[in-house]
Amino acid sequence: MKLLTRTTLIFLFYASVVAGAGTFVYYSLINKLYYAYVDRTLSRRKLRVEKAMRLYLHSPADLAYWHQLDHNVEFVPLRHLPPRRADRLSVRPMYNELTGKSQPYRQLASAVTFQGRPYELQIRLSLFDTQQLLLRIVLAGGVLFGLLVLGLFGLQFALNRRLWQPFYALLDQLHKYKLNRSQPVTLPETRIREFQELQDAVQLLLRQNQRVYRRQKEFTENAAHEIQTPLAILHTQLDLLVQAPGLTEEQATHIEGIMSVTHRLTHLTKSLLLLAQLDSKLFFATEIVDVAAVVRTQVAHLREQIAVRNLTVETDIADSVPLCVHRGLLEVLVSNLLVNAIRHNLPGGRLRILVTTEVLVVENTGRPESLQEAGLFNRFQKSTDSPAESVGLGLALVLQICTNCGLPLRYSYQEPGIHRQQVLLQ
Template sequence: MKNKSLKYSTLRYLVIAILGIIAIWAASFYLLIIEEVYDNIDDGLKDSRIRILHEIESDSEILQTVDYGIAQFKITPLPIGNYSKKIHIYNSKMYMAYDNDDEPVRILQTIFKNQNQNYQLEIYTSTVEEDEFIENLLIALSALYIALVGSIILINHFILKKAWSPFYIILNNLKSYKIGTKKGFEKTNSEIIEFDELEAELSAMIDRNEKIYEQQKQFIANASHELQTPLAIAGNKLELLIEEKDITENQAHKIGEINEMLNRLKRLNKSLLTLSKIENNQFQHKENLNFNELIKQSLFELEMMTEFKKINVTIKENGIFQFEMNADLAGILINNLLKNAIVHNEQNGFLNVFISPEKISIQNPGENPLNSQFIFERFYKDEQNENSTGLGLAIVKSIVKIYPELSINYRFDSRHYFELEKK
């Protein structure tokens, strides 16, 4: 399900809530108004009853009003018997000449006695047409609902947008924040307590992460630097040991294996030290570089590896890829990309390099795609290779991060593609 924005969600819930509230309010308002109208009509009918009964005492001719007329009442004689004097009021319909149709009326019915004769008095009066009243009420409520929703949209767009502006500033700060940049968290100067607390907690969390990150970088740099000397000494001693005359072939083989492990540790240590220097921004000097020449130089240095695997190397130049950056970093970047394509190549494979002014594409054979989500992570190795440290592509990514105008991408289409592009 597609996620909705805070603004849209707030508006949706407000509109639904107001629709429910207006529906309940409309029903309550309708019942209240109808009750009030009937109450006023009933009071008028009761007053008319009192007046008619009073007039009958002085004018007995009124007792002859057996049909509804101008006076809007009629009197019907009743047989002898016991009758309740309780007033009964109800709704009915009666023909109205002005509408030429039956219209709703309210009728009061009561029994009274005059000279030992019981009479039924019925008084009517016109009342509201409920159908028309409901229709008019619905029209009025619809207009009110549209006006309220329109007002809410405007309020949500202007007032709520202003109220939530500190939140969006904080969100944008988080989006642009990258650990290790030492970029301060921009203050929003919000007048809302919750946003101030959120900002304070995020700032504290970022400060903690920055400190831990710096400690980790410092540890890697120190550890890598300190490991250089003992690794070099151990390697020298192994070389001296293997030159001894009295060692057996088996011992020489084992010393060779140990020496290979030491060489791998040296490569790993060198990679970690390079990463540390990159992240500590120790490569400041920039110059305009010709990457075509860098690629050719790097392939020349890696020629022994390509010849050992009998890899067919092809360079196709459709222009010169030039970019201003540190020369050492550019050399490491190109060397790691080419070395990755060689190390993970196959015997009698191929290595194709396509160069244009905007892109460098390095291609090598492969049967299955690599995990593009983790390919540039440290120590990630899709295939176990004793010559791989799992840091080559991580170093590539770290270098590219320094230069926002560059991007490195991986894709698979019957072969592996690593593409360095200008944005």
Template structure:
């Protein structure tokens, strides 16, 4: 099973990408700048130390006094020359009365026949403060620039993508049944302009195809009713006539039932098409419990199966009254057709739900197929296979939910009218 991908708005997606890339670049450049400046400042300190050391050597060569300024500079006579030493060290600074970190350069030179160890030091704290000040200043400037660019980029993206979002809203409100042409916002972006042309062409074609299909369905349904009614009437005349053998009578009766089934199927297919095309826009507040009671009374007059109806409360809904009658009628008709044994059909209305239960030998093998067109669990029942499909489409139209379960030898269909 594929994992569901979390959906986020386009502007948020692009802004989030810009945000992360900007933050990574900002932090990365800050780290690079820090180490680069640290190397530069360290090189400057070492250059200053060597310059000071050179001046001290020159002063000694010219016969000046030994230069002493602890802890900044120290000159000590030694017995032998040694290797140059460059290191960091902690030295007590009397002026600050604390240990301070110094960069120390110790060189050995032979001047006027005497060996000297010349040690010069530079305070590292000052260079670290300069480094920190530069990095913080850079970080503050980059942060301000980043925030400015972020909001500039976001506002620019919103402006660039505005025609797309506007047209998307137009597509969401597009209706096949509406005669109002879709109004798309033009854009100076080539791809958006091409998309508008394609959407306009597509919507016009879909609307034209829908009208043609709707007209074809209505014409076929209307035109079929007349010849079917004529055939039905002629068969009735033949059946009621004289000199009809038993075999002929049975065949004509079977033909008559098939014609009735075909007529019913045509009407239901037309109704199903109208429901799916949202042609029932009229709504009124009505009581489903009362509608069920009316339908049960009608079926009780023509059915040999008893129906027990328990009304615990009124269930008020906003829907088309004709579809409410069709919904209740199809549920009861389905229960009557597929009921087995001698148990009564049970109808219950309470807690915003209607449950209709009929006797059955076993649970339905494929309950997920119950609401498909022309689906029948077996060929025994002579039905169109459209009753529950119509019920499901009506429920989908108004946001109701229908469910099925088998319990204690009874098929239960439950329609919930509450969200």
């Protein structure tokens, strides 16, 4: 989830809670204020009724006549006056003859005396229209509050998108950045100090990475030249020495051992240099390569090794499997997978090769246990039964190439003693 989306959701949640709680508090406050207003109105009317009782009413019939004129004023006879004559306020449902429905009324009840007789004066005020008015007021307030929240939310979203534009521009440039290309990474003009500091930090980091990259690239190129050239000369001199006249059998045996070590050292050097290039994320130009054709070529190159170990080869290779990849890396990948399956196979075992548009599979018979926990793809990881010429970098190179090319690599073990390497091509 993006940072802007997360902060927006937090603001939205906070605004929703405040809106809900605010609407409830607003309704409660308006309701309380209105009831206080109604109660003051009833108290003033009570004073006017008491004044009228003293000045204009002369008999109980006048009280009944007043109630007929105004149903909201009623005199209820009492047997005796209550000990406490404080006014009582309550909400009372009553039938309304005009609407034909029961409606809530706010009622003030007070004990009074008229011509020496106790009465309970009941003054009422309808709350029906009042409640609808309150709901409309609260609804209007809620709508205004909601519009305010939505407006603030939209304004915050628009401002954030505009203020964060330099960050997204920098992020887009970093996505397109290639270490092997000295392309500048700059932020648009901004007066925000944090983004300016971010730009300075990114520029410093990229300069340091460029410097390290150039030094490592120079070292790799120098190592490739300075190490491989002496090895090639040594190998040539040994070939000449083998062909020299008068060479004894014992001398030939020693020279053959030296040549074997030289060949192993040459292979080790090439593998280490390729690993260094892959680790440095050097740029490898890609092209459309036929995986099926590469596999067929590599199998043909390894026919002699397959025959020496008397292996049964089963192939199921599609006619054409195009893939956008660096040809040299793909050849190393296929070669190392096949060589590993041949070296660690059982004498007279089986080698199965499957190539489809979706996957490259290499299966071989081997020791009856899974190798997943044995550091299968670690560098210089060699089993006890590995041949002497193995340098322990084959599968490490395979994993690094797959990672560099974005091709998932899977290992699985199946009974009895079937080891499978899978490279997903899509």
